[in-house]
Amino acid sequence: MSELLNSLKDERERLGLTQAGLAERAGVSRKTINTVENGVFVPSTTLALRLARVLGRPVEAIFRLADDQ
Amino acid sequence: MTMVERAERKGRARAVLFYMMGGILTVNVLLPLLPLERDGDPASKAVVLGSWLVMIALTLCNLLPIARLTRHPLAAFMDDEATGAHRIKALAAGFWAAILSGAVLAIVASYRTVGAVDAAKLIITAAMVVALSSFATQELRAAR
Numbered sequence A: 001m002s003e004l005l006n007s008l009k010d011e012r013e014r015l016g017l018t019q020a021g022l023a024e025r026a027g028v029s030r031k032t033i034n035t036v037e038n039g040v041f042v043p044s045t046t047l048a049l050r051l052a053r054v055l056g057r058p059v060e061a062i063f064r065l066a067d068d069q
Numbered sequence B: 001m002t003m004v005e006r007a008e009r010k011g012r013a014r015a016v017l018f019y020m021m022g023g024i025l026t027v028n029v030l031l032p033l034l035p036l037e038r039d040g041d042p043a044s045k046a047v048v049l050g051s052w053l054v055m056i057a058l059t060l061c062n063l064l065p066i067a068r069l070t071r072h073p074l075a076a077f078m079d080d081e082a083t084g085a086h087r088i089k090a091l092a093a094g095f096w097a098a099i100l101s102g103a104v105l106a107i108v109a110s111y112r113t114v115g116a117v118d119a120a121k122l123i124i125t126a127a128m129v130v131a132l133s134s135f136a137t138q139e140l141r142a143a144r
Helices: A008-014 A019-026 A030-037 A045-055 B003-033 B042-063 B066-070 B073-078 B081-109 B116-142
Strands: A004-006 A063-065
Touching (some): A008 A030, A019 A045, A019 B003, A030 A045, A030 B003, A030 B116, B003 B116
Antiparallel strands (some): A004 A063
């Protein structure tokens, strides 16, 4: 199975948000944001879409498969 | 304090509590196995077993996502997706601990007598302690 990469940290920092700030807006805990950023936890489609909406970016701009590079 | 900060603080406290519960369960199941506890009368044995069962039930309630039933806004942050994933991994680890401890007990029981109650308590405790510590470790690691 392909590894899921993400640019969540870059996108978050682009908006000047902390992990806690993004978590508050997305309605999840900071540890969820932390584990997604570190690639430890693969979010559900629902959460990925919610994060993309909060960050104002299309979901494929934040999440991509490793073998797509 | 924001909802995320409150959830983070409570999450850490929950992880520490889970480690403590694991320790208490271990001590609680090992102490009665000592020879000096063997001569208790049936009534006191029933009390010990009953209190152990209550403790297991309470611990199990903590391992399950019952907080979601309260629909408290904080519950959504305390039991979100990452926590759910940690819970599933912890319960799976507990399952394997039960299998392993059961297998070890089966080997031990072929050499010396092991009471059914003691065996059940050891297997359940092994499963619970591994599940609790696995959950707590994952939660604390994720919160770094």
